[in-house]
Amino acid sequence: MVNPPYRAVDDRYEAGMQYSRCGRSGILLPKISLGLWHNFGDVNPLSESRDILFYAFDHGITCFDLANNYGPSYGSAEETFGRIMQSSFRPYRDEIIITTKAGYDMWPGPYGNWGSRKYLFASLDQSLRRMNLDYVDIFYSHRYDKDTPLEETLQALVDIVRMGKALYVGISRWPAEATEFAARYLRERDVPCLIYQGRYNMIDRGVESSGILDLAKRCGMGFTAFSPLEQGILTNRYLHGIPEGSRASKAKFLKPETITPELIAKITQLNTIASDRGQTLAQMAVAWLLKDDRVTSVIVGSSSSRQLADTIRSVDNTAFSPAELSAIDTILNP
Numbered sequence: 261m262v263n264p265p266y267r268a269v270d271d272r273y274e275a276g277m278q279y280s281r282c283g284r285s286g287i288l289l290p291k292i293s294l295g296l297w298h299n300f301g302d303v304n305p306l307s308e309s310r311d312i313l314f315y316a317f318d319h320g321i322t323c324f325d326l327a328n329n330y331g332p333s334y335g336s337a338e339e340t341f342g343r344i345m346q347s348s349f350r351p352y353r354d355e356i357i358i359t360t361k362a363g364y365d366m367w368p369g370p371y372g373n374w375g376s377r378k379y380l381f382a383s384l385d386q387s388l389r390r391m392n393l394d395y396v397d398i399f400y401s402h403r404y405d406k407d408t409p410l411e412e413t414l415q416a417l418v419d420i421v422r423m424g425k426a427l428y429v430g431i432s433r434w435p436a437e438a439t440e441f442a443a444r445y446l447r448e449r450d451v452p453c454l455i456y457q458g459r460y461n462m463i464d465r466g467v468e469s470s471g472i473l474d475l476a477k478r479c480g481m482g483f484t485a486f487s488p489l490e491q492g493i494l495t496n497r498y499l500h501g502i503p504e505g506s507r508a509s510k511a512k513f514l515k516p517e518t519i520t521p522e523l524i525a526k527i528t529q530l531n532t533i534a535s536d537r538g539q540t541l542a543q544m545a546v547a548w549l550l551k552d553d554r555v556t557s558v559i560v561g562s563s564s565s566r567q568l569a570d571t572i573r574s575v576d577n578t579a580f581s582p583a584e585l586s587a588i589d590t591i592l593n594p
């Protein structure tokens with residue numbers, strides 16, 4: 261069956277999405293971005309991936325977060341996005357921020373991983389081909405590489421921008437000291453680091469204790485939080501066991517043994533706080549991140565447009581009372 265051509269809804273910017281300035285830059289990012297790590301590979305029905313992307317764009321989500329190896333199989337999330345770009349999103353290209361990354365294993369041999377200039381250039385060229393794009397909006401170094409001189413990785417990012425293959429660059433999962441070095445190196449070459457992408461949620465607060473959140477702000481970078489729902493743990497998904505088809509049931513990135521009765525007891529208490537606030541737990545978890553003005557955007561994952569419809573409403577209430585915050589901390593004991 262042939263689908264009718266996609267036309268974005270006219271009131272997509274009146275659907276309630278809010279936008280924040282990304283560090284000291286001209287870019288506004290939606291408070292909620294959509295991540296394509298899971299659910300967009302060649303193992304997923306294209307119609308479901310398409311539904312989620314259309315729902316997102318129709319509700320003001322203008323930032324789509326990808327990486328070279330998202331799938332499975334590697335590269336296939338970019339191919340899915342590329343197909344939808346070609347068939348549907350092309351007229352809206354200038355309304356969309358598309359990001360990709362390189363830094364993890366992508367192809368065999370010594371040049372398909374980590375932070376060399378050789379890898380970053382080849383990977384981005386492949387990503388552009390898969391996504392049917394001339395340029396991405398943000399290209400990230402996906403991880404810190406202790407064995408490659410930082411200057412090599414960073415100069416590759418500078419040159420990628422100068423060649424017009426990316427408009428901005430970012431870094432993900434870099435430690436604090438290297439982040440500070442990156443900020444300085446890139447600023448001195450007039451290609452300021454737009455954004456830091458780090459793991460942050462109510463359970464995992466590493467970017468608070470490492471100083472990354474403060475550092476990003478001080479250096480004029482935005483900060484975007486990934487795995488805000490702790491891969492689904494901070495939702496109602498596992499309150500009554502491990503449902504078939506859920507991420508934990510696949511036992512790869514989220515191990516079922518993580519979902520212990522002790523954890524579920526805590527999640528149940530958090531769920532009560534969320535419902536007292538008139539929110540679902542997923543909404544409260546994202547709102548908890550958005551209460552902090554150091555957080556520019558939160559990158560959520562969704563396995564259906566129904567989940568995204570739920571999560572997206574977190575922007576409606578991001579204010580927490582001191583009592584709520586302290587109750588959350590007492591439960592999680594961070």
Ligand code: NDP
Pocket residue numbers: 294295296297298325326402432433457458485486487488489490491492493495496497505506507508542559560561562563566567568570571
């Ligand atoms: P989340 O923590 O948002 O987890 C997403 C999962 O939670 C979904 O797949 C779904 O699980 C479940 N879920 C989502 N919404 C709801 C809801 N409303 N109710 C119930 N369950 C829900 O994020 P991800 O771990 O997927 O990461 C998000 C994005 O962050 C990635 O796509 C990627 O773009 C980025 N990322 C970046 C990394 C980096 O190294 N820079 C590393 C990891 C992620 P289920 O599938 O079981 O339905």
